Amino acid sequence: MAAASRERLWGVAAGLGAGALWGLVFLAPKLSPEASPLLLTAGRYLAYGMIAAVLIAPRWRRLAPLIDARAWRALVWLSLAGNLVYFAFLV
Numbered sequence: 001m002a003a004a005s006r007e008r009l010w011g012v013a014a015g016l017g018a019g020a021l022w023g024l025v026f027l028a029p030k031l032s033p034e035a036s037p038l039l040l041t042a043g044r045y046l047a048y049g050m051i052a053a054v055l056i057a058p059r060w061r062r063l064a065p066l067i068d069a070r071a072w073r074a075l076v077w078l079s080l081a082g083n084l085v086y087f088a089f090l091v
Contacts, residue, residue, distance in 0.1 A: 021048075025087065041087045045079075
């Protein structure tokens with residue numbers, strides 16, 4: 001029972017963290033109106049990239065052989081086309 005409770009706590013913490021980061025999308029432009037949309041977009045994705053790197057680092061050796069060059073190109077294209085353009089228009 002203790003393991004399930006601990007997993008639930010981690011899940012709730014992850015949900016709260018994701019919600020807080022999502023909320024910053026709307027708060028950041030108001031807190032720094034002098035920053036350009038491009039600067040806000042770059043800062044957002046730099047922060048998200050660092051968080052993702054920390055989370056994937058322990059699993060990297062197991063996952064790296066599974067991702068080939070074609071998959072990397074698709075991942076980069078999807079992140080640029082979907083997220084950066086969306087956030088630039090949002091700001």
